[in-house]
Amino acid sequence: MSTTGMPDDATEVYRRYLGAVMLNGLAAARACGLGATDLYALNVLGATGPMTPGELSARTGLTTGPTTRLIDRLEQAGYVRRVPDPGDRRKVIVEQVGTPAELDEALAPARRKVAEVLQSYSPEQLDTLFDYFARATDAFRPG
Amino acid sequence: MSTTGMPDDATEVYRRYLGAVMLNGLAAARACGLGATDLYALNVLGATGPMTPGELSARTGLTTGPTTRLIDRLEQAGYVRRVPDPGDRRKVIVEQVGTPAELDEALAPARRKVAEVLQSYSPEQLDTLFDYFARATDAFRPG
DNA sequence: AGATTTATCTTCTCTGAGGAAGAGATTAGG
DNA sequence: CCTAATCTCTTCCTCAGAGAAGATAAATCT
Known part of the structure; x- marks a missing residue:
């Protein structure tokens, strides 16, 4: 691929590799009854650490309503926990519960x-x- | 991780890496208006090559009805093409159109x-x- | 040829995820 | 202290996507 400076056949190997990773991850999520957004949110939490629902909604691109229910789903499935923010009682902190x-x-x-x-x-x-x-x-x- | 023989910190590096790959892929799919199943199917086609709707439905776990409409969506978006099977006129072969x-x-x-x-x-x-x-x-x- | 099986597609229905708008609670500012 | 702003959650509505059942067409088998 000319934009990356990689030779085309190397790009192809790499593209297939990324596809395989995605495929595997999606299949695993599906096996756990997780939707794409749920998995996405878990990855965001795993990559960035605990955050408020507002931050999570900004990251996922969801509005606040669906975000609340997204967190509900993840919490009910035991992937995530809501903790009150000690400094601001309006806020909630969403954090992963160990590794799913x-x-x-x-x-x-x-x-x-x-x-x-x-x-x-x-x-x-x-x-x-x-x-x-x-x-x-x-x-x-x-x- | 004991099941794999990898040291735990290496596993963690690797887990984060896979998470980042997934996150990036999901974000890209969303940017293209692709749903999780659509992306999954594209990955299957990319990994395995052209196949019939029946095979694709087995791979994705969908029944034949949703599979037809899945292919419709991908075809309409230009990611995929339906070609008649020369050897069996009941069959259709779904193949990727170049690289999406x-x-x-x-x-x-x-x-x-x-x-x-x-x-x-x-x-x-x-x-x-x-x-x-x-x-x-x-x-x-x-x- | 006729019957059965296979493969795809169509139709109908329904669940579930997402958007919009607003309520309730809390904090910040004049 | 009272108003405005902020944060989360609730409610209602919509719509895409999945299942079920059956239709259609073609191949296979007797």
């Missing part, structure tokens, strides 16, 4: 296979890979 | 940043990374 266990369970088979793949690399190669993971995470951040 | 341009456009900023990250690696390191991309793609395949 069901979701992790659904993602486990793929992670096991990935772990197998990773075991075939040398320590230096693993350093490279994890360096990439860390830096790509920022690259994928919105904004 | 709008989706690619929406993903471009992230890809540019990733390309920047990738430019900092040596050729040997890039070999390692792309080897991983290719093998991880299979690891993420459902089944």
Whole structure:
């Protein structure tokens, strides 16, 4: 792809890879009964940390009404918890409850296979890979 | 994570990375007006290649009715094309029309940043990374 | 050829997620 | 202290998307 400076066949490999990651994540979400927005919100919370419903609604692009019910769903499913803001009693803080266990369970088979793949690399190669993971995470951040 | 043999902090880096990839993909899909199922189906088609509506319905878990309308949506949006099966005139083959341009456009900023990250690696390191991309793609395949 | 099976598409219905508007509670400012 | 602004939540409405059941067309089998 000329805009990225990557050769086309490398782009294709990478595109397929991203597609596979998405596919796996969506399938796992579906297996847990999570909608796309729910998963999106969980990812936002996981990436950015606890935040108020207002912030979450800004991040997801939802208005406040649907956001309230989004949080209701996540809370009822045990993925998230509402905590009162000590400094402002109008506010609520939404925080993840540990790591979503069901979701992790659904993602486990793929992670096991990935772990197998990773075991075939040398320590230096693993350093490279994890360096990439860390830096790509920022690259994928919105904004 | 003990089930994978990965150290816990490495798992966390990796989990964040996957979350970021998902987040970016979902945001891009939303920007293109694609629903979660539509995106899922496009990913299936991209990963597996052209297939009949029946196969697609099995992959997505939808019944045949919604699958027809799913394909209608994707076709109308120009992401996909229906071709008659030459060997069986009951069948239709659904195939992607090139690479979804709008989706690619929406993903471009992230890809540019990733390309920047990738430019900092040596050729040997890039070999390692792309080897991983290719093998991880299979690891993420459902089944 | 006739019957059965297979594959896709159509129609109807319904659930669920999202928007709009406003209520209730709390904080900030004059 | 009283008003205005802020934050969350509630209510009502709409609509896209999914299931169920059946229609249509084509292939297969006896």
